[in-house]
Amino acid sequence: MVFPRNRFQSKGMSGSEGSKGDEVRNHSGSLSLYPQLADNLHHIRTQLGHSPDITIREFEVGSSHSQVAMVYMNGITDMGMVNEFILHSLMIDTAIETNKDMASDKSMFDFIRNNALSIGEVKVIKGWNEALLSIMSGNAAIFIDGWTEAIGCGTKGGELRAVTEPSSQVVIRGPKDGFTESIGTNVALVRRRIKSSNLWLESMRIGKVTQTDVAIMYIKGVADDKIVQEIKKRLNGIDFDSILESGYIEQLIQDKSYTIFPTIHNTERPDSVASNLLEGRIAIFVDGTPFILIAPMSFFGFFQVVEDYYHRFEVATVIRLLRYAALIISLFFPAIYVSFITFHQEMIPTTLYISLAAQRESVPFPAFVEALMMEVTFEILREAGIRLPRAVGQAVSIVGALVLGQAAVEAGIITPAMVIVVALTGISSFTTPAYSMALSIRLLRFTMIIASGFLGFFGIVVLSIIILAHMCGLNSFGIPYMSPLAPFIPEDQKDTLVRFPFRSYFFRPRLSSQSSLVNVDEASQPSPQNEQNGRGSE
Template sequence: MGFIKRNRPAHPKQPLKSSLKENFDEVKRRLGNSSDIITREIQIGKSGKIMAGLIYTDGLADKKSIQDFIMESLMINVKESHPNMKISQHFLSNLKEIAITIGDVKEINDFNTLFNEILSGNTVILVDGFSQGFSAGTKGWEDRGVTEPSSTTVVRGPRDGFSETLGTNTSLIRRRIKDPNLWLETKEIGRVTKTSVGIMYIKGIVNDKVVEEVHRRLDRIEIDGILESGYIEELIQDETYTPFPTIFHSERPDVIAAGLLEGRVAILVDGTPFVLLVPAVFMQFYQAAEDYYQRADIGTLLRFLRFVAFFIALTAPSLYIAITTFHQEMLPTTLLISLAAQREGVPFPAFIEALLMEVSFEILREAGVRMPRAVGQAVSIVGALVIGTAAVEAGIVSAAMVIIVSITAIASFVFPSFNMAISIRILRFLLMGLSASFGLFGITVGLIALVLHLSSLRSFGVPYMTPFAPFILADNKDAMFRLPIWGMFSRPRLINQKNIIREDMPPTQKPEPRQRQKNN
């Protein structure tokens, strides 16, 4: 998709003309007489001495608002006998202040601004004899509404999720954070799409240098179109070759609100329900919103289960290959005899056997995602069972290998973040190659290289492995395990370098001691 701009010249600003007919003709010419661009001439006031024109886009503008708050006001309610409504140089400003009852009104002086307004869902009002106009906020397109997010489900917690409308997404965050310090800055990115991108943060908690860095990276984007937040994520992430995501995204408003309270910056893109959150650290991708809605001990247990699943998904096939190929003495005799009996008729070495099964399962997983939802899940499950059973009966792979690959595939679904699961799936094949070449020594070298690589990453200036490298004892209260809510009274120190102590959670706020009931 060719969206990258390559020295494309900018359109010069063409001022509006004083003739209403000439303005209408220019709009129709520039937009190719598109049938969804509505131009309407009306007569202002009951006497109809003044001609005006309305321009809006069918499907993007709310017709009821145009009818009730613009056309009715201009055609019926405006009285030329009013002393401020005489034709003069101040007529437009008086018309805007007296007649237009819509709150969002902007002045327009050139055609570039006019096209931007009408293609954003607003209505442009022009008056014959004036080379200026103004737009009224009448955005009213159909959207999906607020529904439960499909990518992140919880047993306990809110069920609302972001939608594809920027205004809806910002309102969902403001419902949770009713603070005047929650600031929103909006800019347009994309020379053709002119996509609205919002930057939201809490002033006084966020690190100002992070906000400046976000603005700098967004301002240097030169591209024709932004269709999803993935475009922004790829263009502003730290320039490091890594399979790991360095920008967090979610379609849950509670997750984004929690990140803002920690001092992070949210980047909202119009047209997508996925909101970006920076800076991001490694531990963030293994934390689920439900960890904080359960008790601390339950949340800690679930978090440990995710790390166990992380090591299984990363190393299970490579450990099986290394042990069965180079280190058979590590296995009990009974198990070794059983595995030898299973592999008696298998014509491939353990690495090729594991590679065949892993690739087959990855193809089935991708097919299940791309197929229609009604049959995709059934096809992936049935296909895995049929292929696994048939491969064992045909003597192509051993039964133990099917078990290992199945456990690995299930463990990769435990991760709350889908993009982190993809990274682990990529690294799994690298470790399989090292184990087939050097055994456990190759796996050890691969894991050491992985730790060194993770320690070298940064996300908007913050070390990726915070709070482990560098080690910050105070921030480990919400890392491998989770302390009770009353114990998490400080914000992450490297993300938020001011306002460390949460004002709403003093360290002395602990549960009241149990009171013994006295018998009367």
């Protein structure tokens, strides 16, 4: 769809012909406001299609009866701020004597902007593009008769969802607050955790139609300046009509579009964002969504959760290794079963193979087709459980799996062993903390089953090499996707597959942050000699 260069230029507008003939543009190229208040209000109504949710409040100020109008949008404007800090201040608290002497010293416009409004955010609006965007963003605009400028007041508000526990990431130990759809609330939740003057925030608007507020947050001196500049460059280069969710941003700024693996993480948890910021990563906030983007991200970062650092390092290490084991099971287990049953029966113990062969006597389908049927059925049940209402969805997913599995076994369509394999695979896939990575593993599982059905274990090995080579070729804003294993960084191995004690962390991740900064002062660590002296004193 092609939009005209000046969307706010109207034809056939009623009002004085002289004012239309005097249309001028300001230094930014936007059409300037009209000096007559009636022309400005008519232009607003015309451009917004006489929408019923646009409120225009006209009144007089001072003994000179200056004509003033305030325009705001119902539903996205804080009515308490409008009534208390704007209307009450202008109509009741302010007594303006607009005699000739005062008019020569201080104009009505400057007096209202600098003295009459008891609200924090006030700015001057000089063009129609800025005026309409401010109104549609939830701010109130004050127009004064005889002036070609308006006053914008920060009154964004309306009905917003309260801060609640994140729904997509279950919290066992840690703070229970989660992000909301308000970008201001989300930024405040992070600033509450990192009280540092080096925590910088830069905002912009993306989307030619939606004009969505987007902000990037990083810790100056910790985050790599080159990565910060690259992220800002990609965000400013987005030329898209609409940005409705952070997923739009994720797809538009990632290094490679044609890859099944996510290279940017998303989370609903403020403590997770704070933890990643302290490691030198950058957070991207998008207004209208509770999911915050984190970049750059490596493959191993998707299997680390902030709760790993709330438990002792022994427990966290075991749980993290369990996640990687579940990853291997969810990706390879059905494919290995199909390859063993179809091509490599000699690799199965004799007793077990006799039992499996007896089960397969009444099954009319080969193991390859059987596995695909079960996997597709399981994915349908999983998707139905997500999309249905919560109470109904849980019943459908659990009861459906039990009933269908038992009925299929009794009908001789599938074997009990295949039910066990698919069930264990499905349960293992739920251990992946990041939903985007879990989706990638689910899709790769089907390709593994197809490769094993045609080539056996050889097909699994070849496909695994192709996937691993593809992952080694990926980058996340210039950071290798498989770091710190490829390239191998010895210092970063303390928090990759396992988690070492906090006392052993000296440096932040080398590739995503400034390598010269240390996380823990090495001088504060107890030396072996001091530990021995301490034991001796005991």
